[in-house]
Each structure stands twice: as C-alpha cells, then as structure tokens.
Amino acid sequence: MKRALNFNAGPAALPEAVLARAEKEMMNYQDSGMGVMELSHRSKQFEAINEVTKSLLRGLLNIPDDYEVLFLQGGASLQFTMVPMNLLEEGSAAGYVLTGTWSEKALKEAQKIGSAAAIASSKSSNYKSIPSFTEIDVHPDSSYLHITTNNTIYGTQWHDLPKKVNVPLIADMSSDILSRPLHVPSYGLIYAGAQKNLGPSGVTVVIIQKDLLKRSRPDLPSMLNYQVHADSKSLYNTPPTLSVYFLMLVLEWAESIGGVKQLELQNKEKASLLYDAIDSSDGFYKGHAEKESRSLMNITYTLENEDLTSTFLHEAEKSGFIGLAGHRSVGGCRASIYNAVPTEHVEKLAKFMNDFRLRN
Template sequence: MKRALNFNAGPAALPEAVLAKAKKEMMNYQDLGMGVMELSHRSKQFEAINDRTQSLLRLLLNIPDDYEVLFLQGGASLQFTMVPMNLLEEGSTASYVLTGAWSEKALKEAQKIGSATAIASSKSTNYKSIPSLSEINGKPDSSYLHITTNNTIYGTQWHQFPEKINVPLVADMSSDILSRPIHVSSYGLIYAGAQKNLGPSGVTVVIINKQLLKRSRPDLPAMLNYQVQADSNSLYNTPPTLSVYFLMLVLEWAESIGGVQQLERMNQQKAAMLYDAIDRSNGFYKGHAEKDSRSLMNINFTLADDDLSASFLHEAEELGFIGLAGHRSVGGCRASIYNAVPLEHVEQLAKFMNDFRLRN
C-alpha cells in the first residue's frame, strides 16, 4: 500500500505498526466479535485498556506515584481554561511566558478566569527564540508559571527550563511530549493533545501533582474539575475510547523500539538532516528559529520569495510530500517530524531540498 510522506503539523503521522495492529483488531478485539469503538466504557475490557495506557505512560515518562494521569477531552485548548479554573488561587495571579500563538491563546483564556500576565515574551522578534532564563528565574510570585515547550508555528523549543521560580510549573507539551526524556517532578502539571506524538486527535493527557488537586474547588463544573476526573479514573463520562486505545498502541510501540531515549536519538538524527540542508544552502533556505532555540519537532524555513516557495511546495507535492506549507504567520515551509515520521522519509525530504536548491 502506498503511504504518503506525511509531514503534517497535526493531526500527524502514526506508526505503521500501530495502524497495522489496529486494522487487525478493528472488527474483532480480543475475540469479542466487536471493535474497541463498540465496547462499553464500563466494560472490563475497556477498563483494562484505560489502566494499561496509564501504566505505559507512567513507565515511559517515569511518572512518580504522587502524580495523577488523566485522559480528557477538548484538546489542549480546553486546558487553556481548565488550568486557571483549577489552579489560579483567589487573590493571586498566573504567570505566562509567551513563545508563540498557542501561549498567547493560553494567556487570553486565563485572563477570562482571573488575573494572568505575561512575564516574558519573544514576540518582538516574531518568536524566533525562547526568552532567556534570566528573564524568568526568580521572577514569578503567582499561582503558577505556564510555558509551551515546543512551538509548532515558529519552530522553537525549550531546551532549558525555569528552576528558580518557587511556584508550580505548568507546561503545554502537546507537540513534543514523548520526544525526549523529561523530569516530571519538575512540573506541577503537564498537558498534551495526543494528535502529534501520542496518537490520533480526541484525547488529551494531563499529568498533575496530587497536591495541586487540592486547589480544584468543589463548585467547579464536574467535567472541568481535575479532582472529579482523578476520582473517576478519567471515566466520569464516556471517554474517547478509540483514541485511548490508539494511545495505548502508540505507547506499546514506543516501548518496543527502546523508549523515550531511543525516540530522542531518532528525533535528533532526523532534525540534524534537515537543519544541515538549511545551513549548507548558503542562504537559499533560511531557518526561522535562532539556532539555540531550534525545535526537534518542527523545522521551519523560508525561501527567497513566494514564487520560489510555491514552486518548492508544488514539486514536493508531486513527489508525494504532504503538509510542508508553513503557517501563515511565518510563511515558507514547515516539516513536522514527530516521533512516528520515519527516518527514511526525512532522508528523502533532505535529498529533495538539496536537489531543488541545485536546480534553482
């Protein structure tokens, strides 16, 4: 079967092994005569899927016992609201670091709930870099500090993290979770939509320190209350059962190839190929992000003008490359090389970039 050379920013590529297993089980999961999407979420079979998915995520990310793992709906965008609803204390302020469009949206939603402010930003340079830690460390005196660890639109990523802040660190890891090891204990809360590195759209992972659950007020709507979701093991209402199942399969795949450490090595190798094609082009390709802030997930670059970019994208599409157009905020091109994008697809893209440059 022909497979696209998929560089979409999200929803994004899934591992072929995951798709093959899901195809095999689609109509007959564990000899039940029905697929996972037909199971009751109260059945022992789905509860086993839910529990195994949690266990795998705990194993791969080395999540301590004093953290809850939740599978919620609404995407990362709903977390822009749930985080301040649950964590913003009365009379306090929430601090945000702006590194792109998604952190801007997170701040805007928080300001609808209570007092929230940006304490650092790289907007003045069109988000080409991550603000220096000297702008952040020791500064927040608030309920929490929010960051977006990877910025898909601008191709930047945090490589060092705030430490001297004395408040819970909240991180939107939607586009780089599971791509590299993290110290979960450094965070109060981590959230991530699944559709880039974890699975299909429909489920959002939340990892929260149990101490922070005490901030969830009983008068919050039940569906938006972290404590309610934790008490019900993410089964307060009908969850996105098929998405959770796919998440389980992706986590099984990640474990089978060597875990997060191996994924990081693969991601570094893939990113190095494309950044090398950019850096060796003598300015034919220009990366958007500053080198010390470059993302391993989203490689953004521009060409000399719109006509050349259009020609590049047209030829790429003719060769089977999908999803290479840059976001309108930056223009140019963007290659999203999440965990499931095969190395050989990135090799083909790097070769095409070099060939196109030589011909133009």
C-alpha cells in the first residue's frame, strides 16, 4: 500500500501500527458486533476505553493523583475561552506570553472574559525566539500565567521551562505534548488538541490541578465548566468516541516503544537531520527560528526567493512529500515531524533537501 511521506502540521501522521489495529477492529470491536463509533458512550465497552485511556496518559506523563484528566471537545481554540471563564478570578488579571499566532488568539479570547494582558512577547522579531523566564515578571496576584509551549507556525519551542512560578502556569501543549518528559506539578493546567501527537482531531486533553477546579463558578454554562466535566468523568455529553479510542491506541503504541523518553530521543534525532541540512547549506536554506529556540516538532526554513521555493515544493510533492509549504505569515517551508513521523521519512526529506541544493 502506498503511504505518503506526511509532514502536515495537523491533522498529522498517525502511527501505522495504530491505523492497522483500528482497521482490524473497525467493524467489530471486542466481539461487540459494532465498531467503536457505533457503541453507546454509556456502554461498558466505551467506559472501559475512557478509563484505560486516562490511565495510560497518567502513566506516560506521570500525572499525580491531585490532577484530573479530562477529554473535551472544541480543540485548543475552545480552551482559549474555557481557561479564563473558569480560572480568571474577579478583580484579578491574567498574564500571557506571546510567542506566536496561537498565543495571540488565546490572549484575544481571554480579554473578552476579563482582564488579561501580554507580559512578554517576541513579536517584534517576527517570533523568531522564545523569551527567557528570567525576563518575565509575573505579578503575584495574577490569576494565572499562560504560555504556548510549541509554536507550529514559527518553529519555536520552550526549552527552559520553570519548575515553579508564583501563580498557576497554564500551558497550551497542542503541538508538543507527549514528545518529551513533562513535570506536570509545574503546571496548574495543561491543554492539547489531539491532532498532532495524540491522535486524530476531535478530542482535546485537559490536565488540571484539582484545587483549581474550585474556581469554576456554578453559574457557568455546564458545557464550559471544568468541574461539570470532572464530575461526569468526561461523559457529561456524548464524547468524540472514535477520537478517544484512537487516543487510547496511540498511547498504547507510545508505551510499547519505550514511552516519552524514547520518543524524545527519536524526536531529537529527526530534528537534527533537518537542522543539519539547513545549517550545512551555506545559506541556501535559512532557518526562521533562532537556534536556541528551535522546535523539535516543526522545522521552518526559507529559500532565496519565491520561484525557488515553488520549485522546491513542486519537486517535493512529486517525490511523495506532503505538507511542506510554510504558513503564509512566515512563508518558505515547514516540516512537521511529530511523534508518528518515522525517522526514515525524515532521512528521505534531508536527502531530498541536500540533493535539491546541489542541483540548484
């Protein structure tokens, strides 16, 4: 079977072993005579899927018992609203660190709810770098501090994450969750859309400290209230059952290959292949991100002009590479190399980049 060399930014590649398992179970899950998407979300089979998935995530990320794991809908974009609705306290403010488009959008939504402001930003340099935490002054009375740990459009990532800040740290980890070890107690809340490292689109993971759930006001709409979803074990309404099932399969796959530490090693190896191709090109390829802020998930780079870029992308597509066009705000090219992208595919892309440079 022909498989694309998939470097899409999201929805992105899924592990082939996961797809094969899902194909096998698509018509008949555990002798139920139904596919998972046909099961009642109140059935014993799906309740087991729901609980196993939470348990796997807790194990892989070492999530302490004083944190709830929620499976919600609406993507990270809905969390831009739910976070301030639930956690932004009356008479207080929230601080946001701007490192790209998604953190800008998160701040914009928070400002519709209450007092929120950017307390650090790298926008003046077109988001080529990540601010240092030593430069960030968080007011101790702030309701929380919000960061976006990986920036898909600009190809930057937080590498120097704090062990502790003096207010709850909220992190959008949509594009790098499960890609490296994580110290969950450093965070008050973590959220992530699934469609990059966790599974297909449709389910959003929220990891929240139980003490923070007390901030969820009872007058909030039920569907936007973290406490409601925690009380109902993420089954308040019909969940995205198929997406949760795929999330379970991806987590089982991650566990089978050695867990998050092994994934981090693989991701570093993959990223180094492409950054080496960029750095050894004598300026033929130019990376967008500053070296100390480079992402292990999204490698962004430009060529000398639009004509050469167009030729590169055309020849890459003919060679089977999918999803390499950069975002319009940066231009150039972007290779997204999430957990499920095989190292062999990245090796092929690095070779193609080197060969293209020699020919042009």
